[in-house]
Amino acid sequence: MTDASTVRYRNTVLYDHGGKKVTGDVLLHQDGSWAFSNGDEDVADDIDGSQRLITRSFQNWHTHLAMQLNARDFSDGYPLHRWLNEAIFPTEARITPDYVRMGSRCAAAEMIRTGSTFAADMYFYPSVTGDVLTDAGIRGLIGGPVSDAALPSHDDAASALSELDGLLATNNEERFGPVCHRNTFSVFVQRGYLAARLRIGRKASIPTSHPCKRNAKGNCRLS
Numbered sequence: 001m002t003d004a005s006t007v008r009y010r011n012t013v014l015y016d017h018g019g020k021k022v023t024g025d026v027l028l029h030q031d032g033s034w035a036f037s038n039g040d041e042d043v044a045d046d047i048d049g050s051q052r053l054i055t056r057s058f059q060n061w062h063t064h065l066a067m068q069l070n071a072r073d074f075s076d077g078y079p080l081h082r083w084l085n086e087a088i089f090p091t092e093a094r095i096t097p098d099y100v101r102m103g104s105r106c107a108a109a110e111m112i113r114t115g116s117t118f119a120a121d122m123y124f125y126p127s128v129t130g131d132v133l134t135d136a137g138i139r140g141l142i143g144g145p146v147s148d149a150a151l152p153s154h155d156d157a158a159s160a161l162s163e164l165d166g167l168l169a170t171n172n173e174e175r176f177g178p179v180c181h182r183n184t185f186s187v188f189v190q191r192g193y194l195a196a197r198l199r200i201g202r203k204a205s206i207p208t209s210h211p212c213k214r215n216a217k218g219n220c221r222l223s
Contacts, residue, residue, distance in 0.1 A: 005030040005044050008037050012049025017056065028054070059118035060111070065132075066095075066103030066123050068110070092124070095152045100125040101132060108136040124153040127167055142167060 007028045014022040014034065025037040026049075034054075064071070075087035100123065111119065119140045121129050126144035133140045145151055146160040154160040 003030065006041070007045045007047060008039075008041065008043045009047050009049030009052065009054060010037075012052050012054055014054040015056070025049075026054070057117035058115050060116055061118075061120045063107070063119045063121045064123045065107035065119060065121050065129055066100040066125075068107040069099065069103040070095075092152055095124055097125050097128045100128045104129045104132040105136075108132055108138055111138060112136065124151065127163060130167065 008025065009028065010025045012023070012026060014026050016022060016034070025039060027035045027037045027041060027043065029035075070091045071088065074091075075083055078087065104121075107119075111117070117138055119133065119138060120143075121133075121140055122143040122145070123129060124144060126142045130140070130142045133142075144153065144160060144164065146157050146164075148157045151160065154163070
């Protein structure tokens with residue numbers, strides 16, 4: 001059975017959802033399903049698949065999409081400390097919503113081109129990134145930094161948490177979820193804001209029982 005959007009790939013390699021390798025001629029349907037091709041079906045396109053691999057889409061579980069503009073090929077060869085302090089941090093101090101929007105659009109275009117349909121992103125102005133991914137049709141988890149120190153996107157932790165609360169309130173769970181767990185936030189917060197972060201985690205039904213370690217200034221680092 002075919003429809004107007006079915007595409008035939010000839011002489012190709014396909015890995016199905018169970019990881020089984022299939023070779024030969026196959027039909028790809030609009031709903032993502034596939035079938036072997038007899039070669040005589042009516043199809044929207046007939047493609048030589050001998051240099052192609054058909055598999056499930058890729059997912060990127062740790063991204064800073066907007067850094068497409070300020071990290072790639074940017075001060076390459078610097079040691080990490082110099083790269084951060086002389087290149088990345090000074091650039092991020094001047095970052096704007098428009099910068100994040102443009103960088104995220106560039107990253108989304110590259111994801112689509114390379115077969116990635118999901119990103120777990122954590123960067124400044126997360127609501128802007130969420131809008132970009134929505135427009136691009138890419139699923140994602142969206143988060144952002146929370147700090148009592150001034151951020152390019154917020155004056156303090158309370159303001160940053162308020163933005164995340166707003167994202168949760170308007171969240172489309174089929175496309176986006178909140179990022180609120182280990183290895184997604186680099187979070188330095190005062191004790192009062194730890195409770196606020198736990199409140200966000202409970203609201204989103206996300207475990208937040210990670211250890212709280214004090215740094216030299218007495219702030220709580222969630223790791």
